[in-house]
């Protein structure tokens with residue numbers, strides 16, 4: 001990282017993004033009976049995706065703070 | 081005709097070949113009917129392309145009128161014409177392709193890149209529009225073709241359908257449709273993909289017409305006027321024009337007419353084809369009927385609110401529905417709707433006659449067309465018979481199992497009731513019919529809030545459900561009482577308004593005592609088993625009957641208090657404590673709540689269904705708040721809540737009717753000393769301070785606020801000061817207006833209006849503003865000629881010191897009109913904008929569905945939310961955003977009073 005810049009992952013408004021392992025992703029798709037294409041998408045060019053170095057086809061788990069539930073999980077498929 | 085199933089829909093252009101293939105007849109004459117009254121062969125209404133005359137048979141499919149769906153014909157155009165709908169696209173394609181070899185003028189590399197990008201987007205089912213835009217932008221840049229080295233010329237597009245090529249020398253040459261078509265024809269298939277088109281379904285040259293499809297006559301039926309004269313459809317008129325010009329063009333060309341004449345006719349043909357497609361092209365005079373009315377051609381049939389899409393497909397008119405003005409009736413239940421007998425006799429429900437209802441239906445039929453009667457019967461053989469004055473008795477005799485009877489709607493039938501704009505699901509709810517005299521729909525005022533209805537002329541729609549499934553579904557999902565809690569904010573949206581609140585407020589305030597007769601007068605419309613414990617006894621003088629001498633005797637009689645009367649409609653086990661609207665925010669002000677001893681009666685305690693203390697106001701029974709309604713709904717469910725609201729309606733209205741309640745102009749009066757006080761202490765004081773501020777500003781002593789200029793600071797401070805003036809006058813006025821003032825009573829109880837409204841009426845209207853600032857527009861340096869230029873004082877910039885009661889001075893009146901106009905414009909703009917936004921939002925979200933696994937998905941199963949609302953809670957079912965209110969459950973279990 002260049003000097004003087006900070007990682008956007010540390011910004012309080014950026015929710016936590018994690019790349020799922022193959023096994024976890026498969027479990028997720030099985031749990032919701034989903035095709036990979038039915039997941040919400042996120043572009044590879046998304047600043048957070050670039051930062052965590054996710055590849056096309058990866059599934060990321062996003063953990064957000066939620067007004068209604070305290071914490072909420074969602075998953076996105078990385079696309080071109 | 082055999083029914084067919086739609087397997088798919090293909091969008092594309094029709095090629096000349098395809099138009100000819102689907103044509104049942106080549107149309108060559110502009111005439112319609114011959115002298116014998118029969119359609120002319122090869123004419124615009126010929127029998128190969130559909131029949132609209134009874135008795136005739138279609139020469140293509142053999143069907144009669146009504147059976148034959150109609151068939152397309154075609155006109156062979158003598159010269160090609162541009163299709164107006166694609167004129168712009170044609171121009172872009174001409175600009176992007178080489179004038180000689182018709183390849184897209186892009187380098188091999190760019191070409192490949194774009195083709196791949198388009199392919200990828202299509203695989204993703206995404207929009208190719210952006211890429212195509214880039215293709216056109218890039219291709220228009222090159223001045224020389226990279227394939228045949230031909231220099232490229234600029235092509236000017238002259239609306240609506242003319243293209244002019246300008247060479248390097250600046251010489252202009254018109255591209256005739258034939259030239260255009262030739263160029264488009266030469267474009268290789270591989271290049272067509274670059275325009276986002278599929279050459280299989282849409283070759284560019286198909287945008288230049290050589291053959292014109294003629295819609296079947298069934299799509300443009302002629303009507304017969306009373307005089308027996310035929311009047312053709314606008315489309316037919318237009319097609320007649322096209323055929324005439326087409327013929328003249330051919331004759332002139334064959335006769336070797338000069339080029340100029342040919343071109344004029346060609347232009348005319350183009351005009352007619354253009355207006356045939358769209359008669360509202362900007363810059364083109366619309367084609368008119370003989371009467372001067374513009375013709376309604378294809379585009380006009382489809383476009384706009386009354387067009388085929390919005391008018392006929394998305395917004396169909398329906399049977400079994402009624403519409404009329406609504407008016408209030410607090411004596412009907414909240415889940416009822418009063419239906420005029422006239423309407424009830426027109427709307428029907430179809431009943432299958434079985435052995436179990438045969439006798440009842442026969443009785444109904446025996447009444448003929450008198451109210452709960454029958455309009456039509458359908459016999460077992462399927463024949464439908466209209467019930468008339470002369471045949472109903474015979475039909476009643478004949479009635480048998482297996483018949484179907486279209487009986488009038490009657491009391492207890494379930495119907496849907498709706499008020500537009502239907503912005504949320506509560507805009508359509510299920511009500512039970514109650515047939516009444518009169519000509520309006522009757523609605524309990526407690527149900528106005530979800531519909532956002534009032535009775536100043538609002539109309540509502542009613543739909544009669546026709547199947548058992550629909551009726552069951554409406555009952556389970558749409559009944560009014562099941563929608564008392566709003567899905568939007570999880571609190572009751574149905575509840576007391578206006579006089580309901582005033583009535584209950586008056587009844588429960590203080591300790592009003594009523595003797596038995598009075599109590600019964602108030603309660604006679606309510607189903608109560610006994611009056612319960614009385615509140616005490618008071619002495620009342622009674623003329624002695626025995627002596628007859630007229631001397632008076634004192635007797636003890638029982639009384640009930642207003643609070644006890646209200647308690648009679650509460651469920652027996654209800655326990656509840658809360659602060660009402662009367663509370664002066666004691667806790668926030670650090671004074672602590674005095675609870676039962678609150679002098680304002682703002683603390684409400686209900687124990688075992690008895691109102692022990694506190695006055696019932698908007699917060700207790702009002703719509704949007706309604707703590708008691710909320711509690712009853714959650715504890716006893718919808719039926720008890722419905723009964724409670726019904727009873728509140730009757731109790732409140734009955735009581736207020738008997739005590740009387742009115743608000744008049746004299747209720748806005750203040751005593752002289754009060755007015756003096758307002759003038760001196762509030763208004764003068766503020767105006768003095770404003771003058772000081774102005775002096776400080778002019779003397780350069782005013783300190784600027786951070787982030788503001790000196791002027792802005794001054795304005796801000798003046799605004800603050802003048803806002804104070806109004807608030808202070810309100811406070812002073814309040815001292816002279818007690819709660820006994822009906823206006824104050826309504827404001828404080830939450831029935832109607834606010835203290836601000838009263839302040840403006842009785843004390844001071846206050847500062848008028850435009851866009852949050854004092855009024856400053858008008859003449860140079862001043863708002864009106866009544867003031868000196870650069871006068872910054874309060875009254876020169878829209879401060880209204882008068883009250884509405886006293887009346888406004890001419891300048892004040894004018895400033896008030898300025899402020900009022902802004903408010904009016906704002907609401908008009910806001911409603912139209914939010915309406916459009918709502919339409920788009922609903923369009924985008926309408927197919928989302930919460931699945932059984934708790935996810936929210938769209939039609940393709942793509943997940944939108946993994947857990948509905950993050951917490952899977954329906955706000956109308958949960959307790960204030962949680963699935964259960966655990967504290968409440970514990971409190972209930974250990975027997976402590978609920979929520980305080």
Ligand SMILES: [Mg+2]
Pocket residue numbers: 533534535536537538
């Ligand atoms: Mg209205």
Ligand SMILES: [Zn+2]
Pocket residue numbers: 128129130131138139140141142143148149150151
């Ligand atoms: Zn036919």
Ligand SMILES: [Zn+2]
Pocket residue numbers: 178179180181182183225226227228229230
């Ligand atoms: Zn070329």
Ligand SMILES: [Zn+2]
Pocket residue numbers: 659662663664665666667673674678682
């Ligand atoms: Zn209080």
